[in-house]
Amino acid sequence: MTEIIFSKTMFAISMLALPLALVACGQAAPPGDEASTDTSSESTDTGSVEEDDSYYPLVDGATWTYVASTTTGQVLGMEVVEASEITWEGAPAWVFTDNPNDLGEWTESTIVRTGSAAMRVHKEIKDGTGTTMIVDYDPGFMRADDKWDTVGFIEEILYGRNETDGAGLNPKFEPRGHSYEVLAVNETVTVPAGTFNCIKVERIRTVGTTAGERVLFWDARGVGKVREERPAEGRVEELASVSIPGGASFP
Template sequence: MTKIILFPKTMFAISLLALPLALVACGQASPPGDETPTESSSSEESSDTGSVGEDGSLYPLVDGATWTYLASTSTGQILGMEIVEATEITWEGGPAWVLSDNPDDLGEWTESTIVRTGTAAARVHKEIKDASGTTMIVDYDPGFLRADDKWDTVGFIEEILYDRNETDGAGLNPKYEPRGHSYEVLAINESVTVPAGTFNCIKIERIRTVGTTAGERVLFWNAPGIGKVREERPAEGRVEELASVSIPGGANFP
């Protein structure tokens, strides 16, 4: 479910001017003594004001982390912004993280539970809420894949199947649907400039293979230690770009 807050267009024009587009390298810093340059390294001294930190995951999960995204149409019209905050919890006896966004123009927000299994991060539970409480509950078995750190080779492709179970806020009126998506790595180390800076990213194409809206195509760019940097939904004519990120002990941009 898309979450945005609508603001006057002039507010975002001013905000974007205030966001420096500093050129940054998204890979982890080289270990002490390792002078091998990365593809994004330069002989010139960097003027970056932010840092990536030690977590090189394409989907970093850290308690207290915050990502802010600017949403626009594919033609550049500003739609609003989304602020996502991470909180570490325990889920079924193991570590998990709840990603909560800000209320949209209808006063609704989403709380998604993410678990990590090996190199993969997947959403296993989601609740839609408003001022009156929970209005929708969705469970995913085994999980809706968000990112996988094994995505490191152009041309790699896999299909992930899962079950989606939806109820109302009281856990009633269940709706079951089998779903599936294919994920293909289209590029690695692709330079992407967004309001938060310029990052070297993995570019992924996700296509729904099973379920309603089969054939739906989404493109997204994730950077190591940063998370999602850009997302495009061609069918909706919608684009999301990272405006800022703050991860305790890690990324801090712009």
């Protein structure tokens, strides 16, 4: 779970020691701008994706739970994300819905598979009264790409972000861009859900009002996002559990 603009339910939790499970990068089963792409190194995989071997699996009924904390270890709360398959502009897509935050707001993000990439194309912020914000991304905000298999691979993705209020009025457009660089492959990462072999990717905002913003994330094949760090915010998210129908289930 990466552009994250919503806060999560804040509450104290106690973590019991959870069993660790070693997951290979090639395991079966897991669970973020556009028009131009610049590549300084080549990748070996640009074909179609098997979701049960993806760094960002798109599977109906999948659920991920994350623990959010500060970099000093103070627990901030939890985020639960559920995936539901839909049809978007005549093609398969998946809505990722998180739990309400302390303001009673939640996010519904529409993700599509474009080649080997998972792209966010639409997002709605909602509360008990209905939709309060709508955001569209053209052609999409990259969440992960299964061609990321080589250390040093880097690309810049540009996209347009168009935001309106809940009624679709008062539009605000901003061009945006991010660079994505693969820092490591097969890196062992231990989180509450277990121990996983991951790719480590650095995402840096290159275009937009917060240019320079840096996010690090670790993804495991067949699982999805395992860990995310936002250094400027002093915030860390770690996978506490995952359940993917027909695939990964941890701890």
